[in-house]
Amino acid sequence: MRDGFIKIAVATCDIRVADTEFNAGKIKEAVSEAYENGAKVIVFPEMCITGYTVSDLLLQEKLIKSACEGVLRVASFTKKTDALIFVGFPFEYGSKLYNAAAVIFKGRVIAIIPKRNIPNYNEFYEARHFTPGPEKPVIVGFGGEKIPFGTKILIRNITDGGEFTAAAEICEDVWVPCPPSVSHAMNGAELIVNLSASNELIGKKEYRRLMISALSGRLMAGYAYSSAGEGESTGDVVFGGDDIIAENGRIIAEAEPFKNGIVYGEIDIQKIRTERRRVNTFNVLHDEDYETVDIALPLEETELARIPDRFPFVPDNEEQRSERCNEVLNIQAMGLKQRLKHIGAKTAVVGISGGLDSTLALLVTVRAFDSLGLKRSGIKAVTMPCFGTTDRTYNNAVSLIKALKCDFKEVDIKKSVLQHFEDIGQDYGKKDVTFENAQARERTQVLMDIANMVSGIVVGTGDLSELALGWATYNGDHMSMYSVNAGVPKTLVRHLVRFTADTAKNKSLSKVLLDILDTPVSPELLPPKEGVISQETEDLVGPYELHDYFLYHMLRFGFPPKKILRLANLTFDGIYDKETILKWLKVFYRRFFSQQFKRSCLPEGPKVGTVAVSPRGDLRMPSDASGEIWLKEISAL
Numbered sequence: 001m002r003d004g005f006i007k008i009a010v011a012t013c014d015i016r017v018a019d020t021e022f023n024a025g026k027i028k029e030a031v032s033e034a035y036e037n038g039a040k041v042i043v044f045p046e047m048c049i050t051g052y053t054v055s056d057l058l059l060q061e062k063l064i065k066s067a068c069e070g071v072l073r074v075a076s077f078t079k080k081t082d083a084l085i086f087v088g089f090p091f092e093y094g095s096k097l098y099n100a101a102a103v104i105f106k107g108r109v110i111a112i113i114p115k116r117n118i119p120n121y122n123e124f125y126e127a128r129h130f131t132p133g134p135e136k137p138v139i140v141g142f143g144g145e146k147i148p149f150g151t152k153i154l155i156r157n158i159t160d161g162g163e164f165t166a167a168a169e170i171c172e173d174v175w176v177p178c179p180p181s182v183s184h185a186m187n188g189a190e191l192i193v194n195l196s197a198s199n200e201l202i203g204k205k206e207y208r209r210l211m212i213s214a215l216s217g218r219l220m221a222g223y224a225y226s227s228a229g230e231g232e233s234t235g236d237v238v239f240g241g242d243d244i245i246a247e248n249g250r251i252i253a254e255a256e257p258f259k260n261g262i263v264y265g266e267i268d269i270q271k272i273r274t275e276r277r278r279v280n281t282f283n284v285l286h287d288e289d290y291e292t293v294d295i296a297l298p299l300e301e302t303e304l305a306r307i308p309d310r311f312p313f314v315p316d317n318e319e320q321r322s323e324r325c326n327e328v329l330n331i332q333a334m335g336l337k338q339r340l341k342h343i344g345a346k347t348a349v350v351g352i353s354g355g356l357d358s359t360l361a362l363l364v365t366v367r368a369f370d371s372l373g374l375k376r377s378g379i380k381a382v383t384m385p386c387f388g389t390t391d392r393t394y395n396n397a398v399s400l401i402k403a404l405k406c407d408f409k410e411v412d413i414k415k416s417v418l419q420h421f422e423d424i425g426q427d428y429g430k431k432d433v434t435f436e437n438a439q440a441r442e443r444t445q446v447l448m449d450i451a452n453m454v455s456g457i458v459v460g461t462g463d464l465s466e467l468a469l470g471w472a473t474y475n476g477d478h479m480s481m482y483s484v485n486a487g488v489p490k491t492l493v494r495h496l497v498r499f500t501a502d503t504a505k506n507k508s509l510s511k512v513l514l515d516i517l518d519t520p521v522s523p524e525l526l527p528p529k530e531g532v533i534s535q536e537t538e539d540l541v542g543p544y545e546l547h548d549y550f551l552y553h554m555l556r557f558g559f560p561p562k563k564i565l566r567l568a569n570l571t572f573d574g575i576y577d578k579e580t581i582l583k584w585l586k587v588f589y590r591r592f593f594s595q596q597f598k599r600s601c602l603p604e605g606p607k608v609g610t611v612a613v614s615p616r617g618d619l620r621m622p623s624d625a626s627g628e629i630w631l632k633e634i635s636a637l
Contacts, residue, residue, distance in 0.1 A: 001040065001162030003563045004270025005302040006191075008224045009039035011262045012241035012255065015231035017051035018063060024049060024070035027087060028077045034262055035081050038303055042085045043193045043226040045241075046115075046171050047099065049074075049089040052197035053233035058129040064092050071102045071109060072143045079107030082297055084155060086168055086226075088195040093140055093149060096131040101168050101195050103155060105295050109142055112149045115170035116180050123199065123237050124172075137291040148291045151180050154189055155293050162299045164269045165189045165292075171196040174215065174225075185219040186285045190272045192221055197228035199237040200258075208242060209251065217249025220275045220282060222267035229260045248272060252306055266306050274558040308567050310575075311545065312552040313492045313609060325499035328492065328608050332484045333367035335606030336459065339482045340372060347456030349380045351447050351477075352401060353524065354393030356493050357485055359400060359516050361461040363500055364484045366404050379406040380454060384413045384443045388524035396516050403509040409450070413442045431526055440476030440523070447480075457481035460603055465490035465544050467602065467613050468551045469588070470595020471537070478598055486605030487612050489551065490521075490544040541591070542584035546576065550588045555611045555619070561585060561634045586634050593627030 011034060013026040027044055034042045046052055049070045050063060057063050067089045074087055084105055091100040091112055099115040114133020118126045137150030155166045167184035174181065174194055181192045198208060216223040222245070229241025243255035245265035253265035276282045315321045340348065348365050352358045365379050381401040385394055401408045417438055418428065426434050447458045460480025462472050464487055472478035485493065494517065501513035521537045521544070538544060549568060553559045559567075568581045600615045600623050612618040 001157075001159070001164075001269075001297065001299055002301050003566060004268050004273075005266045005304060006040050006162075006164060006269060007038045007264060007266050007302050008191075008222070008245055009034035009037070009042045009262050009264055010224050010226040010243040010245055010253075010255070011042060011044055012226060012229040012243055012260045013044065013048065013231070014260055015048060015051050017231070017233050018054050018057050019051075020049050020063070020066040020070035023051070024073045027074050030262060031074070031078060031081065031083070031085060034264075035083050037262075037264060039264060040083050040297055040302075041166065041191065041193070041224065042083055043224045044085075044087050044195065045226045045228040046088040046195040046197040047090065048087060048195075048228070051232055052088075052228050052239070053235070053237075055233075056129075058090055058097060064090055064097070068142070071104075075102070075104045075107055075109050075143065078104055081106065084157075084166065084295065084297070086193050086195055088170070090130075091142075091149075097129055098133050099126065099130045099170060100133065100149075101170060101193075103153075103168070103293070105155075108145065109147060110295070111137075111147055111153045111155065111291075111293050112140065112142060113153050113168045113170075114149065114151060115173060116151045117172045117176045119172040119175075126172075136289040148293065150291065152183070152187075152287065152290045153293065154184070154187065154290055155295060156188075157297050158294050159296050159299050162297060164191060166191040166193060168193045168195065170194065171198060174211065179215070181215065181219060181221075181223075183285070183287065185221050186283060187287050187290050188284070190221055190269050191267060192216075192219065192223045194223070194225045196225060197232070197239060198242065200240040200242070205240070205242055205257070209244060209254070212244050213246050213249055213251050216246035220248055220272055220279065222247050222269070222272065224265075224267075230258065231260070248275060264305065266302055266304055270559070270563070271557045277558075304570060308553075308571050310571050311491050311548070312556075313489045313548060313611075314495050321495060322499060325496050328488065328496060329364060329367060329500075331606055331608045332364040332488070333371060336364060336368040336482060336484050337371050339457070339604075340368060340374075343457070345456050346374055347378045347380060347451075347454040348459050349382060349447050349451040349454070349456050350459045351443055351461065352381045352383050352397040353389075354383075354395070354397035354400070354516060355519065355524075356490075356497055356516060356521065357463050357466075358397075358461040359513065360463075360488070360493050360496055361459050361484050362400065362404060362406065363497070365459050366406070376405045377407045378456075379404075380409055380450060380456065381406040382409045382411060382447060382450060384411050384446055386413050386417060386439045386442075386524075387527050388439075388522075390524065390528045392515075392519060393524060396512055396519065399508070399512040400516070403506055403512055411446050413439065413446065417442050436523070436526070437473045437476060440473035444473075444476050444479055451481065459484055460605065461485055463488050463490050463493050464611070464613065465548055465551065467599055469541055469547060469591045470598050471541055471591075472598060474598055478602075480603050483603045483605030486602060486614070487608040489548045489609075489611070491548045542587050543576070546572070546581065546584045547588055550585060551592075552611055554592075555613075561589065561630055562637060565634075565637055582634070582637060586631070589627055589630050589634060593625065593630070596621050596625065597623040
């Protein structure tokens with residue numbers, strides 16, 4: 001459970017209808033298997049001790065008592081098992097029968113949670129046997145102990161460093177307009193379990209899947225759903241054992257259809273808590289009717305089978321990736337379109353270097369102009385060669401502008417920069433930060449002045465990754481009149497350009513885009529060596545795929561460096577060694593905290609994803625905030 005991870009097992013056992021001894025034995029076998037595989041929460045289906053389809057056998061005293069005995073046998077078996085276990089069974093209280101979940105921990109039944117919503121339609125006729133359970137818990141006797149019985153029960157793990165709260169609902173409870181899980185989550189439950197016996201019908205599986213994933217997202221919770229499977233009576237219906245584990249809107253594990261077994265998944269409680277802290281409309285209730293039962297699981301390392309995505313900003317699936325790219329381009333273009341309309345500008349100025357970022361900015365500007373019905377000649381695409389410009393990037397810039405039929409303008413800034421060096425006393429032979437930044441600021445001045453000349457706006461080219469690292473010249477490429485790439489990380493920039501290359505009908509455009517994609521990322525501020533780029537950005541600040549990974553997990557979920565390093569070591573195993581990842585993690589945090597002053601005065605630009613650094617929206621961070629506690633944690637790793 002370290003770092004917030006807890007392993008969940010959702011199990012559907014082979015059963016025999018009404019054979020409680022056999023069923024208890026199968027449940028014990030599954031508990032052993034799940035526990036050996038590291039599960040700390042184990043969920044079984046609704047009525048699994050007897051079978052959901054026992055029907056009028058529930059009127060038999062023998063079956064009811066046998067079911068309770070079966071639950072107690074399972075509980076006794078778990079005396080040395082550090083896991084929270086949920087088992088479905090029929091429970092009698094006050095001469096009424098309840099469809100319930102026994103909550104078991106270390107040899108004891110610590111709570112009984114009844115089903116609240118009893119279906120009595122179509123193939124379901126539970127009201128024939130069951131009574132809706134009470135919401136407010138009452139104390140009942142079970143197995144010689146006094147325990148709470150009611151819907152409003154929270155099971156809370158109080159182990160330092162492994163805290164989490166779980167709650168349960170049963171089958172139909174999740175299908176109603178306001179499920180009990182809504183109240184559970186708003187009273188602190190980060191994990192909801194559902195003991196279910198949902199039969200299979202055409203289309204029901206997908207509907208159920210969407211419902212559970214959406215509910216877990218709406219509740220910002222983990223959701224473990226265990227459903228009855230093979231072994232239930234097939235007299236009128238069939239059960240497929242559709243076991244599902246979801247986390248905050250995403251299905252992370254799912255059973256193979258019509259095959260009994262155990263499904264595992266790791267829920268990140270820390271991620272859920274961060275999300276709830278971030279979203280202030282997730283209101284916390286303090287319902288006094290709730291009863292909390294405390295347990296203490298040992299704090300252990302959870303072995304992670306779910307490896308985080310290498311590119312969290314880019315979908316793995318090709319079809320989804322294409323849809324995402326088109327959507328992002330439309331968001332960027334719509335932002336620029338509205339800005340142009342609002343100020344009545346019919347021209348835009350873009351500096352084109354032959355690199356990825358300026359290429360994307362030009363592609364977005366073309367989309368915006370096409371959408372407005374403006375002529376592309378109103379796009380003033382400017383190349384500004386200087387000391388570090390290579391033939392390859394220059395030719396690609398020119399070819400790109402021509403392929404898109406924009407207005408081409410070249411301004412060689414060498415003379416201007418050399419004059420500036422003379423004015424301030426900068427030695428040309430001294431290739432320092434002044435040498436580099438003077439070029440970037442001269443380019444910005446040129447673009448701004450051209451924009452004034454044509455009554456247009458300068459479209460910014462810098463991306464999200466560069467802003468996070470502060471890899472921009474203050475009041476140079478850092479500045480523009482509208483920054484279309486400000487919400488796009490570097491790893492996504494590449495895919496957006498690739499998408500355009502793949503879908504372009506213009507073969508010359510596609511050809512130049514592919515060559516731009518093949519060109520090393522560089523600011524080109526130092527003279528080339530033998531005509532080849534001498535200054536590659538990733539050699540200086542580190543691989544952008546690592547920085548985008550760090551950025552995502554830090555800003556999206558607030559993970560500490562130790563956890564990010566743990567996840568990165570898993571994700572990039574075989575790609576980067578641990579020492580390399582740690583090296584660039586230190587660089588990331590150092591630069592992130594020291595460069596906030598550049599982000600505090602960013603020009604406006606569209607947010608396209610869940611991570612952004614706009615000082616007006618997503619990152620209201622003091623420019624002089626100390627990063628010491630983060631850097632200290634990194635130093636200790």
